[in-house]
Amino acid sequence: MTKAKEKILNAASRLFHEQGYNSTGINEIIAAANIAKSTLYQHFAxxxxxxxxxxxxxxxxxxxxxxxxxxxxxxxxxxxxxxxxxxxxxxxxxxxxxxxxxxxxxxxxxxxxxxxxxxxxxxxxxxxxxxxxxxxxxxxxxxxxxxxxxxxxxxxxxxxxxxxxxxxxxxxxxxxx
Amino acid sequence: MTKAKEKILNAASRLFHEQGYNSTGINEIIAAANIAKSTLYQHFAxxxxxxxxxxxxxxxxxxxxxxxxxxxxxxxxxxxxxxxxxxxxxxxxxxxxxxxxxxxxxxxxxxxxxxxxxxxxxxxxxxxxxxxxxxxxxxxxxxxxxxxxxxxxxxxxxxxxxxxxxxxxxxxxxxxx
DNA sequence: GTAAAATCGTACCGACTTGTCTGTTTTTAA
DNA sequence: TTAAAAACAGACAAGTCGGTACGATTTTAC
Missing domain, CATH: 1.10.357.10 (Tetracycline Repressor, domain 2)
Incomplete structure (x- = not known):
């Protein structure tokens, strides 16, 4: 697994689990993962x-x-x-x-x-x-x-x-x- | 209970229960209840x-x-x-x-x-x-x-x-x- | 060293979010 | 009938939403 993909998944996991799915925005995830939005959408549709x-x-x-x-x-x-x-x-x-x-x-x-x-x-x-x-x-x-x-x-x-x-x-x- | 207040509560109840709380917007509630937004906020803070x-x-x-x-x-x-x-x-x-x-x-x-x-x-x-x-x-x-x-x-x-x-x-x- | 792949930042899209405000119209009750 | 209460429509604020597009830059691998 790419480094970026792992960072995204780690950040999303923490946020989804802590705050819930609907309460967690994409922008919050990319900020927490410290990656670009385009990188996220390259890994996840x-x-x-x-x-x-x-x-x-x-x-x-x-x-x-x-x-x-x-x-x-x-x-x-x-x-x-x-x-x-x-x-x-x-x-x-x-x-x-x-x-x-x-x-x-x-x-x-x-x-x-x-x-x-x-x-x-x-x-x-x-x-x-x-x-x-x-x-x-x-x-x-x-x-x-x-x-x-x-x-x-x-x-x-x-x-x-x-x-x-x-x-x-x-x-x-x-x-x- | 006022007529409007009841309509709001009925619509909100149905939508919250069917779709969940975060997935239901205020605008959706007032549309379903057929009341004005200002009326909703007069009854619920x-x-x-x-x-x-x-x-x-x-x-x-x-x-x-x-x-x-x-x-x-x-x-x-x-x-x-x-x-x-x-x-x-x-x-x-x-x-x-x-x-x-x-x-x-x-x-x-x-x-x-x-x-x-x-x-x-x-x-x-x-x-x-x-x-x-x-x-x-x-x-x-x-x-x-x-x-x-x-x-x-x-x-x-x-x-x-x-x-x-x-x-x-x-x-x-x-x-x- | 060079070419390909990955990641970058950021602007942008249209739609939606909760909540406020204004002024008008309708309903209610004495 | 008149005064108060209630409900009205809708604009507005200030921001977020998921997702796309852009060219530029960095990393990777041969």
Whole structure:
């Protein structure tokens, strides 16, 4: 990846995640990235395409971090509980800004921006599959249940800007296992 | 309430809910409401204030509809399950647009629009209290758990634009009761 | 060293943003 | 009927929006 392209993606990622998609202008992105507007449009055909590139990269990075937390943990039960430690880590690191994918879902027009919707759906499907995978064995029947609680944990902690909901949900999951 | 004020609130409600807050302009609202811009600003000091008025009215109407579905149902267990019938009704009626409160949460700046954040938090707190209230008795210990699954049901059905997640979650709750 | 590719700055486009202001017309109520 | 309140249309401000076009300059690679 070119140096400029990376600078654009880094700036856009930070701004989209911090302020939201619609609240972040192209001019703000090029100022933050310290590149020319023409350079941006040489790498990305439109703001929506830049959004997709952002989401696709975030998808990879987000999963990498998730695996980094969960995979080393030994034991099915402990792995499933580690999911919620990961949420708490992200909340701290990113100041309770929640899930970029769900945030952008709230901003787009499903009809006119269906390409973005697809990336968001894919991300969540992959997450659900991941949880199903680590649930294989004793807790296979709880996979979806835990996925739904995982989603709630992200949203409720974003809403109240505190870890309390994650801790509550982690305890609920503990009681299920 | 004045006739004009109501027309403004009706138009703004529809547009905010259908398109989102930031994607809806003042000019679009006054055109849809068929009123003059000066009339809008006579009733609402700013777009943010209009947003708060919208959320407060939606809070009332939403709860009224929820109670209309749940309250007539007899039996604690059946009441708790009816929560998810309500979600499905809303999904159908509103084409899977999800929760206005969470959608707007994703759009605002928590620092600069804290008045809006408060209304959103209050709405969710009231919902949680409501579920706690109808759980009183045998299922008091499940109140929070069901609230979290309720939230997930709204979001996941918005994401995939189908009732499947609600039905899945309703079955999960059934297995808990 | 030279040619190609990348990036540059900036002006420009038309449309849109929230909000204010002015003066006129309509509605309401005593 | 008259006075006050409400709503009207529309111009205006000062800026932002996403996106295009321009030629000039820098970087890269052979």
């Amino acid at each position: 439109s703001k929506d395409q830049l959004c997709i590139a952002f989401l696709e990269r975030r998808h990879q990075q987000w999963f990498a971090q998730l695996c980094q937390v969960v995979d080393p943990v030994v034991g099915e039960q402990a792995k499933l509980l580690a999911l919620f430690d990961f949420i708490m880590q992200m909340n701290e690191k990113e100041e309770f800004r929640g899930c970029s994918f769900l945030n952008i879902l709230s901003e787009i027009s499903v009809e006119e921006q269906s390409a973005i919707l697809q990336v968001i759906q894919q991300h969540k499907t992959d997450l659900q599959d991941y949880i199903t995978a680590i649930s294989q064995g004793t807790y296979a029947h709880l996979a979806d249940h835990i996925y739904f609680l995982f989603e709630s944990a992200i949203i409720e902690s974003q809403l109240y800007r505190e870890q309390t909901p994650v801790l509550k949900i982690k305890n609920i999951v503990k009681s299920l296992l | 700013s777009k943010d204030q209009l947003c708060i008025a919208f959320l407060e009215r939606r809070h009332q109407q939403w709860f009224a509809q929820l109670c209309q579905v749940v309250d007539p149902v007899v039996g604690e267990q059946a009441k708790l399950l009816a929560l998810f019938d309500f979600i499905m009704q809303m999904n159908e009626k509103e084409e899977f647009r999800g929760c206005s409160f969470l959608n707007i949460l994703s759009e605002i700046s928590v620092e600069e629009q804290s008045a809006i954040l408060q209304v959103i938090q209050q709405h969710k707190t009231d919902l949680q209290d409501y579920i706690t209230a109808i759980s009183q008795g045998t299922y008091a210990h499940l109140a929070d758990h069901i609230y979290f699954l309720f939230e997930s049901a709204i979001i996941e059905s918005q994401l995939y634009r189908e009732q499947t997640p609600v039905l899945k979650i309703k079955n999960i709750v059934k297995s808990l009761l």
